[in-house]
């Protein structure tokens with residue numbers, strides 16, 4: 001309801017900032033989750049993986065990148081799609097996270113195929129950067145996320161869940177056919193889920209990379225990147241632990257360089 005009911009959302013925010021604080025934003029949410037390979041979500045997982053390869057081979061994939069993407073960025077994207085296709089068809093490689101926290105059932109796409117951009121504001125380079133998420137730009141992302149809804153329904157239809165009196169509130173029983181499910185997914189999706197990354201990727205420069213394996217920015221003196229932006233792909237998890245590892249590694253690299 002926080003995603004779909006504006007009145008409830010506003011009331012919940014007011015309740016959170018009230019003294020004493022109350023409402024749904026004060027609830028501690030679930031700390032259990034399953035990490036699912038695509039093979040556990042849809043029987044079409046091999047078809048989806050081969051569509052990724054087909055997109056890359058035919059050149060179609062490049063059309064899903066932000067307008068004006070350079071040849072090097074296209075090359076890097078094609079290389080990433082190769083890795084991601086292998087991940088999608090691997091029945092032991094998690095590409096989706098489903099936390100258990102009570103309703104609503106939610107899922108996080110851990111290996112998105114779509115790409116956004118972060119650019120300087122051409123009018124004022126000192127202004128906030130222009131951020132475009134590009135969510136669902138690659139239509140296969142929608143195929144993957146939409147296939148999660150029937151899976152959730154089948155989990156919540158098991159006798160165990162039924163015995164607990166589970167009632168579907170989202171997407172809701174009126175959302176049935178594939179087009180309705182996709183429309184609901186598009187409306188309910190939160191871009192990035194606060195895990196933005198990979199905008200200054202550690203990859204070869206000719207593949208759109210920004211830093212080398214010493215974390216130094218290509219073509220710039222005295223500048224390293226040590227944050228979530230240097231990841232080349234979103235890890236199959238939440239991002240903070242990986243950021244700590246990047247920070248530790250950066251410290252090691254700098255100490256070694258100085259000594």
Ligand SMILES: Cc1cc2nc3c(=O)[nH]c(=O)nc-3n(C[C@H](O)[C@H](O)[C@H](O)COP(=O)(O)OP(=O)(O)OC[C@H]3O[C@@H](n4cnc5c(N)ncnc54)[C@H](O)[C@@H]3O)c2cc1C
Nearest residue numbers: 193194195196197226227228229237238239240241242243
């Ligand atoms: C609401 C929310 C919930 C999250 N929950 C989880 C979770 O449960 N588990 C998990 O693993 N991850 C979670 N994440 C993601 C995780 O927090 C981030 O991926 C991670 O913190 C990113 O680290 P970072 O070092 O790249 O950037 P940040 O942590 O954003 O660090 C950037 C730092 O740079 C500073 N800074 C910015 N501009 C300047 C400037 N001009 N000069 C000096 N300093 C500057 C900022 O103040 C900030 O301290 C969550 C994120 C959010 C927003």
